[in-house]
Amino acid sequence: MQFSSHTIIVEQYPQPDEHLLYNTRTQALVKIPAAVKTAIETYDSSEVSAVSRYQEDLDVLYRMGLIVNNLEEDLQRIKDHMRQLKSSVDRKSFPVTLLTTYACNLKCSYCFEESSRTNEKMPPDTQQQAMTWLKSKLIEQRYQKLYLTFYGGEPLANKPAIKTIATHMQQWCRDRGIEFNFMLQTNGYLMTPDLIRQYLKLGLNQVRISVDGVGQEHDKYRPLRKGGGSFDVIMKNILDCCDLVLIGISVSYEKGQVEKIDRLFDYLDDLGILHKLGRFLFSPIHATLGPEGHPEYIQNSSCMCNYDDQMLVESQRKINRYMQQRGLPMRSGMSTSVCPVTRDEAGITIDQKGYLYKCNSMLGHKEFSTGHVSEAEYNERHQEFLGLDVWKQCPVDCTYMPMCSGGCRLSSFLNNQHFNRPTCHKPYLNRMAREFIIKDYERIMTQQKEIQQEQIVR
Ligand code: SF4
Numbered sequence: 001m002q003f004s005s006h007t008i009i010v011e012q013y014p015q016p017d018e019h020l021l022y023n024t025r026t027q028a029l030v031k032i033p034a035a036v037k038t039a040i041e042t043y044d045s046s047e048v049s050a051v052s053r054y055q056e057d058l059d060v061l062y063r064m065g066l067i068v069n070n071l072e073e074d075l076q077r078i079k080d081h082m083r084q085l086k087s088s089v090d091r092k093s094f095p096v097t098l099l100t101t102y103a104c105n106l107k108c109s110y111c112f113e114e115s116s117r118t119n120e121k122m123p124p125d126t127q128q129q130a131m132t133w134l135k136s137k138l139i140e141q142r143y144q145k146l147y148l149t150f151y152g153g154e155p156l157a158n159k160p161a162i163k164t165i166a167t168h169m170q171q172w173c174r175d176r177g178i179e180f181n182f183m184l185q186t187n188g189y190l191m192t193p194d195l196i197r198q199y200l201k202l203g204l205n206q207v208r209i210s211v212d213g214v215g216q217e218h219d220k221y222r223p224l225r226k227g228g229g230s231f232d233v234i235m236k237n238i239l240d241c242c243d244l245v246l247i248g249i250s251v252s253y254e255k256g257q258v259e260k261i262d263r264l265f266d267y268l269d270d271l272g273i274l275h276k277l278g279r280f281l282f283s284p285i286h287a288t289l290g291p292e293g294h295p296e297y298i299q300n301s302s303c304m305c306n307y308d309d310q311m312l313v314e315s316q317r318k319i320n321r322y323m324q325q326r327g328l329p330m331r332s333g334m335s336t337s338v339c340p341v342t343r344d345e346a347g348i349t350i351d352q353k354g355y356l357y358k359c360n361s362m363l364g365h366k367e368f369s370t371g372h373v374s375e376a377e378y379n380e381r382h383q384e385f386l387g388l389d390v391w392k393q394c395p396v397d398c399t400y401m402p403m404c405s406g407g408c409r410l411s412s413f414l415n416n417q418h419f420n421r422p423t424c425h426k427p428y429l430n431r432m433a434r435e436f437i438i439k440d441y442e443r444i445m446t447q448q449k450e451i452q453q454e455q456i457v458r
């Protein structure tokens with residue numbers, strides 16, 4: 001008996017004679033006394049009687065995947081897990097992103113679509129083909145829910161397409177007992193309360209808006225295409241709509257410059273809406289593929305230093321502190337993931353021409369599309385992406401394998417001009433894992449206390 005190579009031990013926490021165990025494959029998190037840890041570490045050399053005292057605990061830890069009988073069993077489990085991640089279909093929900101248009105009223109300095117930008121809107125016949133394709137996928141894979149994200153360009157630059165598709169798909173899904181909802185990924189400039197009220201009837205359940213700082217700080221990154229700032233109008237629209245629908249905010253930041261997030265939180269707090277808003281998402285601005293036909297001419301390549309692990313660690317710590325100070329809910333930093341590009345049936349993006357993409361960052365590069373809504377089958381690119389088992393190039397006992405699966409395929413292309421190399425952030429994970437696990441443990445403890453207090457009050 002031994003610890004799984006995917007178990008992380010947070011030593012001497014929360015008490016000096018206790019330890020937290022977290023398994024990156026099963027996501028099990030438990031607290032054990034120091035004596036149980038010693039029993040596991042000395043299992044093979046201990047007297048039977050010394051181990052049997054803890055046998056019940058060991059059985060539980062084994063079932064949670066935190067300990068294994070031997071290394072071979074551990075490695076077999078991770079291989080099975082990786083195979084399952086790739087081929088499993090989550091039938092609870094089919095997430096699909098739809099570009100109603102490639103046009104945009106803003107000209108963001110880091111936009112990955114800018115080099116292949118056109119003013120093209122999704123024409124009615126492509127809308128019909130897209131809906132036919134969606135219906136056949138929903139039936140074929142027996143999904144229980146369709147979750148659309150209207151995206152662009154700026155999706156609100158083609159409102160008729162949103163209305164047509166949402167109205168039709170809502171009715172079609174309703175007739176078949178399939179749940180239907182959609183979200184808007186918008187820059188917020190054209191959003192109005194009237195529009196939100198209309199969309200709520202059609203299944204809208206959230207809006208995500210990018211805000212990159214306060215005032216001129218935002219306007220520097222996200223100016224209007226015709227010139228001038230966009231911040232004031234966007235903030236007014238958020239204020240007008242945030243009581244109608246859940247609005248999440250995405251913030252992009254450059255080279256570790258996260259102090260603007262602190263200022264944005266203060267600003268939203270002064271307006272009285274910080275705690276009304278949905279989830280915040282933060283991402284470093286990164287390099288993007290080159291212009292149409294030349295994805296290898298990487299743009300913003302100086303931004304690739306944003307992926308420097310030290311910068312990511314410092315930025316993440318600061319953001320966590322800003323959120324903690326304001327009591328904002330934080331997402332767990334520990335989760336299993338595999339790049340959707342390498343999965344058979346996961347989310348998909350349909351562009352305004354009807355081409356299918358497995359990753360939004362590849363939009364505008366037809367050579368990376370995996371099919372078209374007019375065709376029933378995916379193309380050879382889909383098969384090529386499916387074969388990208390880059391995790392096989394990593395040490396199979398890497399603790400973080402279930403969290404990373406060899407990393408982002410786009411990053412591999414940006415760094416190597418091909419998709420088949422692991423992109424490893426192990427130093428970042430090595431430095432952050434303990435903090436993430438402790439945060440998760442504290443969150444669970446707080447939730448348990450709240451439940452107990454509620455039960456006492458009742
Ligand atoms: S290639 Fe990277 S950005 Fe694209 S889906 Fe995969 S992990 Fe996400």
Ligand code: SF4
Binds near residue numbers: 407423
């Ligand atoms: S890319 Fe790095 S962290 Fe991810 S599985 Fe491979 S070695 Fe581990």
